[in-house]
Amino acid sequence: MKTSEKPLIFIVDDDKSFLKTIELYVKQFFQNYKVFTFLTGEECLQSLNLKPDIVLLDYILNANYPDAMNGLKILNTIKKTNPETAIIMLSGQDRVGVAVDTMKHGAFDYIVKDDHLFYNVQNAIKNVRHALDLKKDKDRYKLKMQLLLALLVALVGILVYMTIFRRYLLF
Numbered sequence: 330m331k332t333s334e335k336p337l338i339f340i341v342d343d344d345k346s347f348l349k350t351i352e353l354y355v356k357q358f359f360q361n362y363k364v365f366t367f368l369t370g371e372e373c374l375q376s377l378n379l380k381p382d383i384v385l386l387d388y389i390l391n392a393n394y395p396d397a398m399n400g401l402k403i404l405n406t407i408k409k410t411n412p413e414t415a416i417i418m419l420s421g422q423d424r425v426g427v428a429v430d431t432m433k434h435g436a437f438d439y440i441v442k443d444d445h446l447f448y449n450v451q452n453a454i455k456n457v458r459h460a461l462d463l464k465k466d467k468d469r470y471k472l473k474m475q476l477l478l479a480l481l482v483a484l485v486g487i488l489v490y491m492t493i494f495r496r497y498l499l500f
Contacts (some may be wrong), residue, residue: 330344335363337380338454341373341403342366342387342419344393351385351419354447359454369394370403377410383457385450388420388427408435415457416478417450 338355342348343366352366365381367373370390384407388400398406404416417435420427428439437460438453440446 335361336382338362338364339373339381339384339386340364340366340377341368341370341384341390341391343390343397343399344387351450355385355450355454370400370406371399373403374406374413377407380411381414382461383454384414384416385417386416386421388418388431397441401431404431404434404436415460417453417457419446419450491498 331400336358340348340352340355342351348366348368352364353386355362362382365376367376370386373386375386377438379470386400386403386407390400390403391397400418400420404418406418407414412435416435418428418431418436419442420439421442423441423443431439437457440449
């Protein structure tokens with residue numbers, strides 16, 4: 330996640346009332362996030378320069394816009410341009426094959442639009458946040474190990490230098 334700004338969530342769904350409902354829900358539980366909504370995947374793609382941290386993306390996006398790209402195509406495009414963005418797919422379809430397919434294409438999670446939708450969305454966003462925190466911790470640990478190794482190499486170099494040139498040293 331970006332450290333200087335509020336994290337950013339995009340929500341993409343072609344159902345206006347559902348889009349507004351999920352937006353209000355996300356804003357209620359994740360007040361430290363900025364939330365942008367889009368009725369089409371194409372609108373979302375036009376704003377990818379904002380580098381969203383999370384995208385809640387409907388699987389079927391052509392109910393009101395017959396020529397609109399579907400969620401899987403939008404997912405693939407987002408992953409090509411912003412591979413670090415976590416995408417949570419939302420769908421009315423509870424077929425395992427659809428869920429597996431979206432995960433193969435890089436979705437972080439797949440959530441069925443059912444009675445547990447809001448609870449599952451909340452948990453998925455928390456899980457994304459946790460995964461990003463773990464990645465930051467891993468990156469910090471890796472940097473610390475690199476610095477420690479550099480210090481060790483420098484100390485060994487000093488010891489070798491002192492051993493070779495000890496007769497010239499004043500102490």
